[in-house]
Amino acid sequence: MASSFIVGDKFRKRVTGLLEKRDSSFPQGLREELESVVGQREAAAVSFGTIRKLKKYLHDHGHPLYLHEVLEDSSLHLPEAVKPPRNPELVARLEKIKAKLANEEYNRITRNVNTQEINRNGTLADFGREVRSAKATVVTVLNFLVTVAATFACSYIGSQYLFKETSARVISAVISASVVGLAELYVLVRTMEGELGEP
Known part of the structure; x- marks a missing residue:
């Protein structure tokens, strides 16, 4: 599940402009989080919590910059789903079930095959049937x-x-x-x- 954004250049420019104003009402914790994100050269991720704080600050102070403009070229960061390790007992049971089903399928397919019928002379039962x-x-x-x-x-x-x-x-x-x-x-x-x- 997504919990952060990968920020783009527009985010960096607009947030850098916001940080350069040195507004005293700008929360110090939010300033440090944003500076650490803007300071990274490669793709940086900013958490939803930081974005919420930034939105609250922009809304409370009537800033002309809107959040959707800040995040215009950003994208959601979707972490790869980590598959839990499979239980070895479950794997063993599944293998047994697969083998059993394969055996039943084989028996169903070959139930009308009689090895005695392969003999050219035939059996006494075949003669009686005829x-x-x-x-x-x-x-x-x-x-x-x-x-x-x-x-x-x-x-x-x-x-x-x-x-x-x-x-x-x-x-x-x-x-x-x-x-x-x-x-x-x-x-x-x-x-x-x-x-x-x-x-």
């Missing part, structure tokens, strides 16, 4: 074929009460088998989408 998948596919296809065939047979036999000609019976059986086959395909596709996680 057999189950093939079995489910075969059962689904057989179910579809049996359903369509049974629908055709039922429609063909049941249509003998409606139609006398064989061609009409075959056409009605094909139409009903097609409708049931399409419905079965729709259900099959929706089931496969559900297994794949799609809406």
Whole structure:
């Protein structure tokens, strides 16, 4: 936080002119502080307290010189922030937490990597999984074929009460088998989408 000004040439000239007047009402402590600041050749800093005293003096004695004119080319002195030393226990805890988080991230990334899958021959579990998948596919296809065939047979036999000609019976059986086959395909596709996680 700023607590002083770095004074410029205008400050030096105006304060030097003020000090040369040898006014008896000029406070001695303020005179010494200002002379020490003006006497320095390099960039000098003057504290806010000294500036407040100077402002009070100028205001009390009705001096035509205003404070903003005195500080026109001065700048705030902002000291560098001093960082406190880090607590070694805290640093050690932070390192442990970072290592733990990095390990968890690594485990999350590699959780679906199976070193047994790298083996070209595969494992018995992989073989079992493939057999189950093939079995489910075969059962689904057989179910579809049996359903369509049974629908055709039922429609063909049941249509003998409606139609006398064989061609009409075959056409009605094909139409009903097609409708049931399409419905079965729709259900099959929706089931496969559900297994794949799609809406």
